[in-house]
Amino acid sequence: MHPARHTTASGIPVADDQNSLSAGPRGPLLLQDFHLIEKLQHFNRERIPERVVHAKGSGAYGTFTVTHDLRAYTRARLFSGIGKQTPVFLRFSTVGGEKGSADTERDPRGFALRFYTEEGNWDLVGNNTPVFFIKDPIKFPDFIHTQKRDPQSNLKSANMMFDFWSHAPESLHQVTILFSSRGTPDGYRHMDGFGSHTYSLVNEAGERVYVKWHFKTRQGIRNLSAAEAVRLAGTDPDHAGRDLFEAIGRGAFPQWDVKVQVATSAQLAEWEARTGWNPFDLTKVWPHGDFPLLPVGVLELNRNPDNYHAEVEQAAFSPANVVPGLGYSPDKMLQGRLFAYHDAQLYRVGANHQQLPVNAPRCPFHNGQRDGAMAFTNGGAARNYATVDAGRSGAFGMGHGEPGLALDGEAGRHDPRGTDDDTTQAGNLFRLMAAGERQILCDNLAAALAGVDEDILQRQLRQFDRADPGYGHGVRVALAERGRHAG
Structure with missing residues (x-):
C-alpha cells in the first residue's frame, strides 16, 4: 500500500520533497521555495514551552x-x-x-x-x-526552584533542597514519603x-x-x-x-x-x-x-x-x-x-x-470567547456575549449550584508555622513502617544529606528527631556509615 501523497500544510501537493529549489545545480537557494521555508519555519517552532513542573x-x-x-x-x-x-x-x-x-x-x-x-x-x-x-501557594515558586537547578552551577543541588525543607517543618511528612521506597x-x-x-x-x-x-x-x-x-x-x-x-x-x-x-x-x-x-x-x-x-x-x-x-x-x-x-x-x-x-x-x-481535541469537552458548550491564535471553531455565527438577566439566572451560591461558603476571620497574612503540629503525622508514618522500610528510608536520606552544609544537616536532623527519636537516630547511623558523623 502506497503512502498518501505528500502535501504542504495547506494541502498543496509537493512535487519534490528531496531537493531544494536552487539557481542551477550548485546555485543559491530561491526564496520562492515555499515548501522548504514552510518546513524550516515549522521545525523551528515544533516545541512549545515545556511545563515548569510535570514536564515529562x-x-x-x-x-x-x-x-x-x-x-x-x-x-x-x-x-x-x-x-x-x-x-x-x-x-x-x-x-x-x-x-x-x-x-x-x-x-x-x-x-x-x-x-x-x-x-x-x-x-x-x-x-x-x-x-x-x-x-x-506563595511558597510554591520558591520550593520548585529548589528542585530545579542552581542558578550559578546549573546543577541539581541537595543543599538547595534541604535548605528549603529544613526551614519548612510542614514538608517533613512528604519528605518522609519521598525518601521511602514510594519515592x-x-x-x-x-x-x-x-x-x-x-x-x-x-x-x-x-x-x-x-x-x-x-x-x-x-x-x-x-x-x-x-x-x-x-x-x-x-x-x-x-x-x-x-x-x-x-x-x-x-x-x-x-x-x-x-x-x-x-x-x-x-x-x-x-x-x-x-x-x-x-x-x-x-x-x-x-x-x-x-x-x-x-x-x-x-x-x-x-x-x-x-x-x-x-x-x-x-x-x-x-x-x-x-x-x-x-x-x-x-x-x-x-x-x-x-x-x-x-x-x-x-x-x-x-x-x-x-x-484542542484532548482538551475540548464532549458535550455541547457555548461561551463568548472568540479570536486569538488557533481559534479553530471560533464559535461560528453564535453571538459572542451574554445579556444581563438580573435575578433570573438561577445561579446561587458560588456559581453552578455549589452552596455559598461562610467566611470568617480577619483578612491578613496568617503564619501557622510554629503553632501547627507538623511532625506527628510524619512520625506516625515512620512508626507504621516495617524495620526494613525504615532502614531504606534512612539510607536514602543519608545518601542525599551526606554532602549538604553542616547547618542545613543539623536543622534537618532536628526535624527528624521531633517526628520520632528513632527517625533522627536512624539517619545519623546511616550518615556515619557513609563517613559523615552528625553528632
Missing part, C-alpha cells in the same frame, strides 16, 4: 465505571447510576525533572485525570502521594493516585460534604530500590512510559479502584478540635480510622494516544474544572492552583487551548 509524562485514554451509589453525596451526573461509564484521559508525570529526565528519578508522580462528562470536563489533578511539601515507583501502573487536596461534593438538596479522592492500583504496589532506579535511569530512562504504553498495547489494561473519604463540616470541626490538625492542610492526611474509605468505581486505561504531542504534551488540566455536584474547599494550595494551572496553559499552549 505519559498518558492514556480509558473509562471510569460507577460501582457504588454516591448520589447521597453528589448530584454530578457521572455518578448517577451503578454501571454508568465516563470516558477519561489520564496523564502521569514526574514533577521536578525536565522533559528529557529519567522516569525513575526520586520524585513524586503526577496523576492528572480528566473526566469527559455530559456536563463538561472535570479535571482531578493530583499526585501519587496524599500530601505535599507546603501548605501555602521511586516501578512505573505508573504499580502506584496509587490521590486527589491530594480536599474537595467537596454537593447533593440534590444542596448539602455539602468534603471529600478526599483515592485511586488504589489493582496491579499491586511495586517500587524500585535506589540502585535499580539509578541503573534504569542510565539504561532505560523512559521505563515508566514504555511500560504503560506496551501494557495497554498488549491488552493488559491497568485498573484502579476509586474510593473516597467523606466528612461533613461538623465532623471535620470535631476532628480538628480533637487532633489539632487543619483538615484543609495539604500536608496532612485524614486517617482512615477516622474517615474510612468508601468504594465508588473502577478506573481503567485501555487506549494509547495516536499522537504524543497532540494528546499528551498539549493536554491542559486545571483543578478549576469541576462540574455541578462537585466543588472546592478552603485548602490554600488548592485555591492557588485554581488560578495557576489555567494561567500556565494560557502561556504554554495558548488562549484557545481548550479547543
Whole structure:
C-alpha cells in the first residue's frame, strides 16, 4: 500500500520533497521555495514551552465505571447510576525533572485525570502521594526552584533542597514519603493516585460534604530500590512510559479502584478540635480510622494516544474544572492552583487551548470567547456575549449550584508555622513502617544529606528527631556509615 501523497500544510501537493529549489545545480537557494521555508519555519517552532513542573509524562485514554451509589453525596451526573461509564484521559508525570529526565528519578508522580462528562470536563489533578511539601501557594515558586537547578552551577543541588525543607517543618511528612521506597515507583501502573487536596461534593438538596479522592492500583504496589532506579535511569530512562504504553498495547489494561473519604463540616470541626490538625492542610492526611474509605468505581486505561504531542504534551488540566455536584474547599494550595494551572496553559499552549481535541469537552458548550491564535471553531455565527438577566439566572451560591461558603476571620497574612503540629503525622508514618522500610528510608536520606552544609544537616536532623527519636537516630547511623558523623 502506497503512502498518501505528500502535501504542504495547506494541502498543496509537493512535487519534490528531496531537493531544494536552487539557481542551477550548485546555485543559491530561491526564496520562492515555499515548501522548504514552510518546513524550516515549522521545525523551528515544533516545541512549545515545556511545563515548569510535570514536564515529562505519559498518558492514556480509558473509562471510569460507577460501582457504588454516591448520589447521597453528589448530584454530578457521572455518578448517577451503578454501571454508568465516563470516558477519561489520564496523564502521569514526574514533577521536578525536565522533559528529557529519567522516569525513575526520586520524585513524586503526577496523576492528572480528566473526566469527559455530559456536563463538561472535570479535571482531578493530583499526585501519587496524599500530601505535599507546603501548605501555602506563595511558597510554591520558591520550593520548585529548589528542585530545579542552581542558578550559578546549573546543577541539581541537595543543599538547595534541604535548605528549603529544613526551614519548612510542614514538608517533613512528604519528605518522609519521598525518601521511602514510594519515592521511586516501578512505573505508573504499580502506584496509587490521590486527589491530594480536599474537595467537596454537593447533593440534590444542596448539602455539602468534603471529600478526599483515592485511586488504589489493582496491579499491586511495586517500587524500585535506589540502585535499580539509578541503573534504569542510565539504561532505560523512559521505563515508566514504555511500560504503560506496551501494557495497554498488549491488552493488559491497568485498573484502579476509586474510593473516597467523606466528612461533613461538623465532623471535620470535631476532628480538628480533637487532633489539632487543619483538615484543609495539604500536608496532612485524614486517617482512615477516622474517615474510612468508601468504594465508588473502577478506573481503567485501555487506549494509547495516536499522537504524543497532540494528546499528551498539549493536554491542559486545571483543578478549576469541576462540574455541578462537585466543588472546592478552603485548602490554600488548592485555591492557588485554581488560578495557576489555567494561567500556565494560557502561556504554554495558548488562549484557545481548550479547543484542542484532548482538551475540548464532549458535550455541547457555548461561551463568548472568540479570536486569538488557533481559534479553530471560533464559535461560528453564535453571538459572542451574554445579556444581563438580573435575578433570573438561577445561579446561587458560588456559581453552578455549589452552596455559598461562610467566611470568617480577619483578612491578613496568617503564619501557622510554629503553632501547627507538623511532625506527628510524619512520625506516625515512620512508626507504621516495617524495620526494613525504615532502614531504606534512612539510607536514602543519608545518601542525599551526606554532602549538604553542616547547618542545613543539623536543622534537618532536628526535624527528624521531633517526628520520632528513632527517625533522627536512624539517619545519623546511616550518615556515619557513609563517613559523615552528625553528632
